[in-house]
Amino acid sequence: MVSLVHGHADPAFRSVREIFEASFADGQNLGAGVAVFVDGRAVVDLWGGIANAKTGRAWERDTLCVSFSSTKAVTATAALRVATDHGISVEKPVADWWPEYARADKDSTTLADFLTHSAGLPVLDRPVSAAEAAEPGLVAGLLAAQSPLWEPGTRHGYHALTYGWLLGEFIGRHTDSTVGDYVRRELGPDLHIDVPAELLERVARLTFPAPGEREWTGDPDPISPESVRRMARAFRDPESLILRSTANPRAAYNDPEVLTGGWPATGLVTTARALAAHYRDLLAGDLLPRPVLTDAIRERVRGTDEVLGSTSAYGLGYALPSENMLVPAVARRTAFGHPGAGGSIGLADPHHRVAFAFIPNLRRDWLAGDRRAYRLLEAVYAAL
Template identity: 65%
Template sequence: MDVRVDGYADPAFRGVREVFEASFADGSNLGAGVAVYAGDRLLVDLWGGLADSRTGRAWERDTPCVAFSCTKAVTATAALQVADEHGVRLDEPVARWWPEFACAGKESTTTVELFSHQAGLPAFDGPVSVAEAADAGAMAARLAAQTPEWEPGTRHGYHALTFGWLVGELVRRHTDSTVGAYTRARLGAELHIGADAAVRERTARSEFPPAAQQVWSDTDPLDAATVARLAEIFRDPESMLLRGTTAPGGSYNGPEVQAGGWPAVGMFTTARALAEFYRDLVRGSLLRPELLQVAVREQVRGVDAALGLESAFGLGFMRPCENFIVPESARRTVFGHPGAGGAVGIGDIDNGIAMAFIPNLRRDWLAGDRRAYQLIEAVYAAL
């Protein structure tokens, strides 16, 4: 497949360009962007392919695309910034700043537990419409009234959608602003958690590969028992993961979802803008260095109650694990968050690296997707 890749890569990072170009040549990518900062220097800013295969619209330099759960790191940073500015103690109960949360066994749940997927609220207790999901206050109130699925602090389980409304409530209560508005004003003007009409018009269409390419084919490094457990989770509509990812439901190509501002998964942005966010984070412009060190410090690791495989979390940031596989060269120092279908954003304080990759073809690493892994590997090979 002959696809033009535009943009710039420093000669020292030509390996990143080669990996990116190869991903179009072999059909792994439809449209995508990748960006890398080393310190303040933008050393890679590449894009290529199609933003929409139906119309043939090309992926341009400023084409935004949904980044899915990469959003969580941005929402967590907004909430940490607000907590720091308003004197919120992270080790104290959520109820100190959210009194309505103190019910149904959640009275002692700490803000740290909220940030690290330990709160026991991985899913809503009933259906949620796309229209309802646009009301952040209503979503938070509903979660505050729920009984947790485990005693908070005793387990961790991925809060795939609820994370955004739980952690985002800290922003809403202290600033009277949505996470989206706060993020654009304070963290990055091109980080759209809630896309307006002009952004939606430019946004890449999220697409799936052929069915045959969605079958699990490459389970390394998981063992057979873990794979069997995952298969069972994905077959069960009542599993914690399925309940946590389908309510609210809706198409990420639809204007209601794109405009909805879902603060766990609803960010539409470019790879360059997401890499800029991590650049600013790593250099201490968004969070005090001491607070950032706390935020990326591992709080939990082990089999995730929702995902069924190993996950590891700091305060909203993921650390390398079975659900966030990175090359050995990056494993000790990298933090960030992956997103559904292959997207990723990472930071590395020790090496001064910030990187993001956002594709519109939604692949699964269990079906052999190694696009992000190979790009990260190329970045660290260039250091």
């Protein structure tokens, strides 16, 4: 039988390839890529399956795919780099550089509040179209005029989409660049937060499992049963913060208008190789000074997330292992990164010198028992 998987894996990481191959054979994956660096060396670079179920197009080495909220860590790196270059403390009020933001009891909000999902602006007060979302400054202007849902800095709740436009305003005001242009120029040419039109044909088409596979089932460990129940209830309640925060602007991520629109919280379209290389470069000190990264991955908030209902934890923009970022036990004290909807994840572990990324186009969810990235990570750590 011809293998659906291509690329290379160091012999010591053979089990990673075996698990990846098995995920196509048992239908867990349609198309996907996985990449691993250890001590800066590429030990796994695999891809395979189908990029477009409608046409049968194969997943190639250069196939791009939406990584959803894995984007947030890349946008965080960009914001921290800009802050470092301009000598701006993340603890200073946002109003120092964004005077229009000092309205509606938000004058004390800091850049750190943006990065830790503590700004109290997880939802937009009015509907926003995909076309409006692509208009520079429009969403940020709406957020500047809103009142927060809680006192900034006192609680944290996942800013699923607004996170990107808040940080994007900081990046734009200090670089005269969109987040997409800045990221490609400063962080990596294959990290596309706004896909150039000429690359759209390389983007994998997203799809969903059969309806019977989307039920709230599966082994939740290490997630508490109560967190699973809270999240399940929230996803069934149209007025819940999680649905209000993820459904406005309403997006179809196969839509070219969204892919090219530059959504800096969820719009990163890339390869697993490029996303893992981002974390490799972070660990090497090539993107941020080492003391800046050390401070950025220090835990700033942890606890029940006001939006998600599960436990989440953050440094400055980087998610830390929690119920919202599942990693094997060996990595829970030292890894940082960010997961994305449907199963993607990028992370680094400075203690174990690992950089990892997994990006699929079949959108599963951990509430339905998705453990694709988790199993690959287990194999990576077992091979070290």
